[in-house]
Amino acid sequence: MSGEILKTISRAIVALVSECRIHFLNKGLHSRAVDPSNVAMVIVDVPKESVDSYRIEAEKTIGLDMNRVFDISKTISAKDLVEISLQDENNLRIKFGSVEYNLALIDPSAIRKEPRIPELNLPAKIVLDAGEFKKAISATEKISENVVLKSDKNSFTIEAKGDVEKLTFTMAGSELVEFNGGEAKSMFSIDYLKEFCKVANVGDLLTIYLGTNYPARFSFELVGGKVRVEYILAPRVES
Amino acid sequence: MSGEILKTISRAIVALVSECRIHFLNKGLHSRAVDPSNVAMVIVDVPKESVDSYRIEAEKTIGLDMNRVFDISKTISAKDLVEISLQDENNLRIKFGSVEYNLALIDPSAIRKEPRIPELNLPAKIVLDAGEFKKAISATEKISENVVLKSDKNSFTIEAKGDVEKLTFTMAGSELVEFNGGEAKSMFSIDYLKEFCKVANVGDLLTIYLGTNYPARFSFELVGGKVRVEYILAPRVES
Amino acid sequence: MSGEILKTISRAIVALVSECRIHFLNKGLHSRAVDPSNVAMVIVDVPKESVDSYRIEAEKTIGLDMNRVFDISKTISAKDLVEISLQDENNLRIKFGSVEYNLALIDPSAIRKEPRIPELNLPAKIVLDAGEFKKAISATEKISENVVLKSDKNSFTIEAKGDVEKLTFTMAGSELVEFNGGEAKSMFSIDYLKEFCKVANVGDLLTIYLGTNYPARFSFELVGGKVRVEYILAPRVES
Structure with missing residues (x-):
């Protein structure tokens, strides 16, 4: 994906929480979370058509320290091509240019339960x-x-x-x-x-x-x- | 007037005082003040020819919190056209684009007396x-x-x-x-x-x-x- | 010399020390110093060919407060032409455009002894x-x-x-x-x-x-x- 997408996703999420679940779904990336005060919810979607290449063996959920991903994303240029991959059960690899980050995953069950998205009738x-x-x-x-x-x-x-x-x-x-x-x-x-x-x-x-x-x-x-x-x-x- | 004029006037005055009198004279805007330590005086003049439109019923003096005007002026672009008007005895309206500020006036008599401008013989x-x-x-x-x-x-x-x-x-x-x-x-x-x-x-x-x-x-x-x-x-x- | 050279020399030295010796040698300027923790050494050389004009009566060593030189260099543009001269035993003059700084020298013997440059065999x-x-x-x-x-x-x-x-x-x-x-x-x-x-x-x-x-x-x-x-x-x- 472009560096701009990773920058945007991580910026969007750290506005409310530092740790979150990321779902690698067949249709693309999805994440949602509620802030610690229960006042606001964030919902992020990146359809697989939005990235240059998307390959998953099965749908999978991981836990991430988004503050660290956001810090890393600051060192990436918007136009850099970034490769994100799960190396094993414990590590996410973020690769761009000659740089490679390996970031430890967080057990998703240790992260606060995800919210249900409410139905709102708004005029x-x-x-x-x-x-x-x-x-x-x-x-x-x-x-x-x-x-x-x-x-x-x-x-x-x-x-x-x-x-x-x-x-x-x-x-x-x-x-x-x-x-x-x-x-x-x-x-x-x-x-x-x-x-x-x-x-x-x-x-x-x-x-x-x-x-x-x-x-x-x-x-x-x-x-x-x-x-x-x-x-x-x-x-x-x-x- | 242009946003640049409002930015300039307010910047000039907050260098010395936070509250001041503004005189709407027939010839234009005038303000002067001495800083709390009596070390410096500021004198500001904007002839009516310097603004796009100037209309007063009678000469009038108001009191203003210039720090607030200065803060407001920071949100204005230099090229924005700004309309300043007295809405009633208590409010100044500052309008530009789709934005309107209403700012409470200060009783001029509650503001420190204005200085006399000294005659100086400077070689x-x-x-x-x-x-x-x-x-x-x-x-x-x-x-x-x-x-x-x-x-x-x-x-x-x-x-x-x-x-x-x-x-x-x-x-x-x-x-x-x-x-x-x-x-x-x-x-x-x-x-x-x-x-x-x-x-x-x-x-x-x-x-x-x-x-x-x-x-x-x-x-x-x-x-x-x-x-x-x-x-x-x-x-x-x-x- | 160009302002850029003075900026570069002073930046290089203040990375490790605040006071240092500068040698005006026949071949050009030279300085070296070790940081207070003895972990790093800096060696700076400006051949006389790198500056627009270089004139010394005899080789000479002076002591300088490089933090002050670095601060002064910040007020100089990279393209400014800067003239550096010893006015007397106690003062260095730094001149550019309409600006002239006179900076007191430090007795070189009051500055920490200079290091010997080690021979290192590095593969x-x-x-x-x-x-x-x-x-x-x-x-x-x-x-x-x-x-x-x-x-x-x-x-x-x-x-x-x-x-x-x-x-x-x-x-x-x-x-x-x-x-x-x-x-x-x-x-x-x-x-x-x-x-x-x-x-x-x-x-x-x-x-x-x-x-x-x-x-x-x-x-x-x-x-x-x-x-x-x-x-x-x-x-x-x-x-």
Whole structure:
């Protein structure tokens, strides 16, 4: 796979957990995990069509220290070709250029149980440039710990209130890539949203599925659509 | 106005104070303040011709937390068009692109009294690239806390003395944009000069009016001459 | 000399010591020093042909605070022309553009005695791009404190072992600039190697002379071959 894919997967997961299970499925790579506070879930999928070569004898699950994989991925260029292989029951080999890492696996049963992905009925769907969202969230963090995401028939707004100031970020339906005008409003922790956005760059698509005082889904299409990273985040209740 | 103007004004003022009065005068924006130690004064002027549109019902003075304005200005691109308006007696609105900030005003009477601008009779006038001055000041700070600015009929020099070394920065009259060869010599705190220079970039003009053991004026022409920022700095007396 | 040469010399020396002797010899500049732990030696040579102008009345040795020279060199551009001269018995003058530094000398007899350069019989010779070596060393430091350098008839390898992972960097003889296939293997401290590499950039040549559990020589050709910096490093013994 390209170095960019490994960088993206590991970045996406370390936003919430340090250790996780990776499933080598017939259809490709899959991973999901819930953060220690049970506030957010990450779901990562890399279809086998997204990588240059994919060969498994049987479906298999391994446990990995993703912090180490993320550190290793920082030494890889986005365009490097990376070969990942299971050498034996205990080691994952990550190879690129003249470099070879051998990383000890973690027994999957020693890693926290994987979450069930919830069915959520969310009225509003907003599709926008992930870079725009990232910029807005980054501006809110100086003002407050929480941000209100709101959708009505005209526009999608991001609002943060501080002691002496209020920031409102408004995008009309016509300025969004896709927008269904559904009514929804929920408040979220800025810290989590900021972590989610780290995986994304200008030009990546972000789809937000929003309800009212309800968990929301933030679904990123990354690396030119080759990697899908979805975060589900519990709302904060306004006091 | 352009984002660059708001960035420049707020940067200029936070060099000395966090809260200040802004005057919306018929001729444009004006602000001035003295730092808490009474060592330096900042005077900012933006003629109404420097902004894209300027409309006031009557001259008005407001109080602002400039640190917050400066933070907000960091999220604005230099080329963004920014609209600043008084929404009511209590709020300033700063609007650019899809973003809107509402910032609570401060009662001007709660802010430290504004200084009178002193009349100074200063024999030496030196005009140079602000970027050159910034670079020189930045080099001195590793050596000493103070710097001596000196002008004689031949040249303008910046001198810093440390325990084991001396740095001399010499510019002949012919290397300066303008120079009257006046005799003057005063010592100043490098920390203040460094703060002043943060507002300026290579290509901005800086005019220094210098006396002997006397306050000096550092007058910056910024944003292509649209904004004038002047600092007046008290000298340090050599022991 | 060019600013780049002064930057390179001072960077090379401060990797190991803060004060050192500089010899102004008929053939050019020379300096050597051992670090306070006696683990590494640096040898710097700048032939007089490498500088734009070189004039000495007699060979002379001075003592310098290289940390200060290094700080000063940071304010110089690589392409600036720098003039270094002894003004009197107590001062070195460093002049570039409109800037002049006067730096107090240190009595050479107050500086730690210079080392004798050892004769080392080292079977393996490896020549590679210093930038490649720098990148590899930088990747190892997250994993371990030590790195094993190994040469056999086929390839040169850099190996680091951590608690849960192993990094191997392998370069076949054909991928190296020059390689004699000598058998050798020694372990070294990553901290030292990292310091050595700071002096080098992509495109600089590094020649490594390696033995088995024996000191190695790391010889850098810098500034287009105008400056030679050699480090000799004692091995660590595997426990």
